[in-house]
Amino acid sequence: MAQFDKADLERRMKGAVESLKGDLSGLRTGRANVSLLDPVNVEVYGAHMPLNQVATVSAPEPRMLSVQVWDRSNVTPVEKAIRSAGLGLNPITDGQTLRLPIPDLTEERRKELAKLASQYAEKARVAVRNVRRDGNDNLKVDEKKGEISEDERKRSETDVQKLTDSTIAEIDAALAHKEKEILGQ
Known part of the structure; x- marks a missing residue:
């Protein structure tokens, strides 16, 4: 039975993004939320x-x-x-x-919150990269078992990388939006 499951990787990457969005929504931006x-x-x-x-x-x-x-x-x-x-x-x-x-945020507090948002985003990026690694490891196992060819493995690794890139772009966009909100720009 093949171990590689692209839908599972996608679900896990989306989970990292949703978790990040939850973390970011808890950060104060000076407006009541x-x-x-x-x-x-x-x-x-x-x-x-x-x-x-x-x-x-x-x-x-x-x-x-x-x-x-x-x-x-x-x-x-x-x-x-x-x-x-x-x-x-x-x-x-x-x-x-x-x-x-809700008190006004000081400049110092805004910077602290922006830094915290960056930490949350980095945690999400690491989670996404770990999912990518798991997927690539599973592809190598499938290839060793003879369930897929080397070409299929390389093609699938490219798909996994594209999925990773798009998910990290989504994380970066969420971070940029939150930083803009926090810093009041």
Whole structure:
């Protein structure tokens, strides 16, 4: 049975891009974005839960997030989790609702966020290259087993490289877009 599966490689490369997009959406750009709070986990009911499982997050204004906590007893743990998440946000408690004004980003913070975005992109590129390596290794195994010819292996390696190049171009485009957003250009 041949080990090489181009559809699987494509799926894994797309997964790296989707993961990058998720990471980038969590980076602050100075505008309120509900995905900003995605990484926040709250300790409630003796367990750590994602914020979206104990509250509703909305962006009523461009520079304000609103967190509507469902259970009154969870307001304090939610506030504590947001403060300790390292997002630079200070919740204002108003009953069961937390208001989060989004402060302006300093130039230094913008540069830090752009650098972090670059790190996320590099992690995604490495993941894509690892998928490429796996695919090429599988092609070599198939060739050794006599399941494909050397020409077929070379042709398939070219296809894998084209897929890798297009996926890395997609990663670079996502990074460029996010950097532009962060640096306010």
